[in-house]
Amino acid sequence: MPDLGELVGGVVRFLGDSLSASRLAVGVGPTLALLTVMLVLLYLLARPTARWRGRDLGRLQGVVRTMALAAESGGTASFSLGTAGVVRPAAAVDRLQTLAALPVLGHVASAAARGGVPLMVTANDAVAVELARAVLDEAFAATSTSERARRARAEHVGDGRASAAGRSLARPAGAGNTTHVLGGLSEEAPALLTGEVDGAATTTFGTATPAEAVWVLLLGQGAVIGPELYSAASAVLPATDERAAVFAVNRLIWVALALLAGGSLLRVLGIFDVAGFVLGRS
Amino acid sequence: MRRGIVPALVIGAGLVVLVDYLVVNPSVDVVGGYLLSYLIALAAAAGVAGGVEVVAAQVIHLRERRRDPTAAVATLVGFLLAVGAGFYPGSAGASDPAMRWIVAAMLLPLVASLFSLLFFFMLAAVSRGLRLRGRETTVIVAAAAAMLVLLLPLGGDVGRSLASAAGWTLDVPVGAVFRGLLIGVAIATSVAAARTLLTPAGEG
Numbered sequence: 001m002p003d004l005g006e007l008v009g010g011v012v013r014f015l016g017d018s019l020s021a022s023r024l025a026v027g028v029g030p031t032l033a034l035l036t037v038m039l040v041l042l043y044l045l046a047r048p049t050a051r052w053r054g055r056d057l058g059r060l061q062g063v064v065r066t067m068a069l070a071a072e073s074g075g076t077a078s079f080s081l082g083t084a085g086v087v088r089p090a091a092a093v094d095r096l097q098t099l100a101a102l103p104v105l106g107h108v109a110s111a112a113a114r115g116g117v118p119l120m121v122t123a124n125d126a127v128a129v130e131l132a133r134a135v136l137d138e139a140f141a142a143t144s145t146s147e148r149a150r151r152a153r154a155e156h157v158g159d160g161r162a163s164a165a166g167r168s169l170a171r172p173a174g175a176g177n178t179t180h181v182l183g184g185l186s187e188e189a190p191a192l193l194t195g196e197v198d199g200a201a202t203t204t205f206g207t208a209t210p211a212e213a214v215w216v217l218l219l220g221q222g223a224v225i226g227p228e229l230y231s232a233a234s235a236v237l238p239a240t241d242e243r244a245a246v247f248a249v250n251r252l253i254w255v256a257l258a259l260l261a262g263g264s265l266l267r268v269l270g271i272f273d274v275a276g277f278v279l280g281r282s
Numbered sequence: 283m284r285r286g287i288v289p290a291l292v293i294g295a296g297l298v299v300l301v302d303y304l305v306v307n308p309s310v311d312v313v314g315g316y317l318l319s320y321l322i323a324l325a326a327a328a329g330v331a332g333g334v335e336v337v338a339a340q341v342i343h344l345r346e347r348r349r350d351p352t353a354a355v356a357t358l359v360g361f362l363l364a365v366g367a368g369f370y371p372g373s374a375g376a377s378d379p380a381m382r383w384i385v386a387a388m389l390l391p392l393v394a395s396l397f398s399l400l401f402f403f404m405l406a407a408v409s410r411g412l413r414l415r416g417r418e419t420t421v422i423v424a425a426a427a428a429m430l431v432l433l434l435p436l437g438g439d440v441g442r443s444l445a446s447a448a449g450w451t452l453d454v455p456v457g458a459v460f461r462g463l464l465i466g467v468a469i470a471t472s473v474a475a476a477r478t479l480l481t482p483a484g485e486g
Contacts, residue, residue, distance in 0.1 A: 021307060022310075024304065025303065031304050037469075038479075041477060087324075096471050096474055096475060126329060126332030127324075129335070156332050157336075159329070190404065190407060191403060194403050194406055210467070211460075218410060219407050219411070226467050230471070244477075253469055256465055
């Protein structure tokens, strides 16, 4: 009959065998970089920072007033989650932007629910549509306006980037008096955004895709560019973890700047190739 | 109870996938492989549900006369054509010649026609940008005009100088701005991913 010592010995032997059969897949540098991100975020979540000075990114703080005006004038609101979706064959960096836009959708949906403004959310991915529906349900429940829930809809416009842009161009002018487009945008960004601005009184556009930033800047009254898309929710929501994420991003940007400056100096002096180490090339 | 189980599942699955990405280990590979298979199955099911939903939405539009009926009929006909080409008896699925014809002769020209409007979209965007924020748009348009001049297909010393200046502009100032944005986006993306793992039931 095995005793406790034998059992512990077996577990330790199993762990030892498992560890000895393991190796790092992407090198020490990239592993440390990824773990640093987790540790910085965990530290800030465990000890929330009190000093918060937010900015009005993309005029999102004015959404409540905009919805009130839309309610008075009998207007409608629309929100597009971009063209990347969540499980579509798009780059992971683009798909994560769809998730980053969901808290902002929650804020817009809450304002629309309070004002009784009809809201149409569109996405070109079935999973993104389901997530949007969950956000809408939560917004109506949180504002105790469930009787108005039928005024908000999330619609799947068909798969493919062109379907989102085509649908946007084909819809009647002024279909969304208050229009938001936030998420991953690709080469169809000009078509999608041009369709969305048609007849819109107020527009907020945002993407973290650098190549499409110029369209957001030219066409949107409120523009959310690059990393700002991930901070946008913190500008309108008082959630601790939203703000901790922004603090973490800011701190990691300072770390990146220090690495760039220090790494360049070390490289010029011929001492060490920091970039190669971080990227796993050495 | 349920509120605690779902975040725990999300955190557990996320950490396994993260460890699978960082560490090469046969046991973790097996578990990570299973999780990815479930994800692919979920995405496939969502794709089918999405297709059904598109058809249902168009039928409702037609029945309740909410929108342009021509667009709804065109969508339904296109959907039926694609499904028919992929599922008729003896079809080779996505690689079937009928499906390839639909993509090459119908879908790609439609997408290309959308791109052919890019020049007009650009003019409309500049016009709107000048109305919204004149100073910034003027800077953007001036920079674009300068790049157009630098990229003119001229020969001789002038052409070489312009091409050299265009290369430097793209590599140094434009490259620096793009890399700066990409570094910021990469950091924000990794924090967003870590946050999704660590606080799946957050207040946000």
